Amino acid sequence: MNLQQEVSGAISFNRREFLRATTGACLLSALSRSPLRAAQLPKARKAVVVTFGGGARDDETFMPDGQENIPYLLSELLPQGTFFSQVVNHGILGHYVANASLATGAYETGNNFVAAPPQNPTVFEYYRKDLNRPLNDVWVVAPSVGFERIGESNHQGYGPGFGANVVLPKRLLAAALPAGARGNYESLLHDNYESPLYTPETANSDAELARIADVLKLSVSDFLVKARNVQSPDELSVFVVRRLMNQFAPSLLWVTLHDIDIAHAGAFSLYVDGIRRTDRLCAEIWKAIQTEPEYAGKTNMYILPDFGRDSDMEAGGNGFQHHRTGDLRSRTTWMLALGPDVRQNVVVDRPLHSVDLVPTLGSYLGFSPRYAQGRPIDGL
DSSP states (O other): OOHHHHHHHHHHHHHHHHHHHHHOOEEESOOOOOOOOGGGSOSOOEEEEEEETTOOOGGGTTSGGGGGGOHHIIIIIGGGEEEEEEEEOOSOOOHHHHHHHHHHTSOOOSOTTSOOOOSSOOHHHHHHHHHTOOGGGEEEEOOSTTGGGTTOOOOTTSSTTSOOEEEOHHHHHHHHOOTTOGGGGHHHHOOOSSOOSOOOOOOOHHHHHHHHHHHHOOOHHHHHHHHHTOSSHHHHHHHHHHHHHHHTOOSEEEEEEOGGGGGGGTOHHHHHHHHHHHHHHHHHHHHHHHHSTTTTTSEEEEEEESOOOOOTTOTTOOGGGOOOSOOHHHHEEEEEEESTTSOSSEEEOSOEEGGGHHHHHHHHHTOOOTTOSSOOOTTO
């Protein structure tokens, strides 16, 4: 075993032992190797994927001192699902490119701060093309910076015509604001905490306003009232997610939460607030799945960070603030799967890769991600 494997395994061990002590979860070192076949799948299956930018270190989550920051994850969600304690990201540790890699099942190599489509087919394209699904059955809700192109690749044979609807709540809010009102919503409009070299241009305001009415079935004034009463951009995103679930009931729904990334501003208290809010919002999405008739009893939910953050001990890093070193604490994350087809209160410690998500969704929903680099998590 090399040093990287040892470090990654040690991180997994710490999470595993803490969770077993806290929740009494059963430990599985391996899962069955019998893949699901499309012919065995029921007709009505849905999937909701929740990713969040930058992740959160074990120090502030899975270790004893961090337990208070993730009460919903530990007390409500983990007992209902299977927790994978060792998910490794071998790709570029930038939020857009890492999320694009999660969405394609292949490590993308594009510029993190350029609004460019993924190079490999996305899960949305595989799903729509293989299963002949309509556009409104696949939606992405994401932060603004760079993410407007994540729903559709430029891969020959896929690309235009097979992608997902992409909603950027911050863009919708910016378009809806009357002149001079931006200051009242500044906390919701902050687009990035890393000061990128490239900032995408705001789309045509009239088109964005029309999109609010069409997508959310909500007037501009009602949307602004809702925005005024939320605390963060992620709360606005989850509001949009709830509207989409109610209006369209998409079978594949992908949401990227981003509040935790305020850690780049260097304020530890705001970073912890972001963790607590993300913990709560994940529980709210799961509750919505259980209460929406179109989702209850037939939806799997997958929660995972795009990557981690630097260790306090890593030379050249900035601890919780950044993810610059590429050390194993930045690369080793986790995933929680919940749903009617998932084992409950189980911790799995065998190594997985972040690019395994798309093949796993393919096994679950019945499409073939033929260009993905990962493999299905068999027997999940």
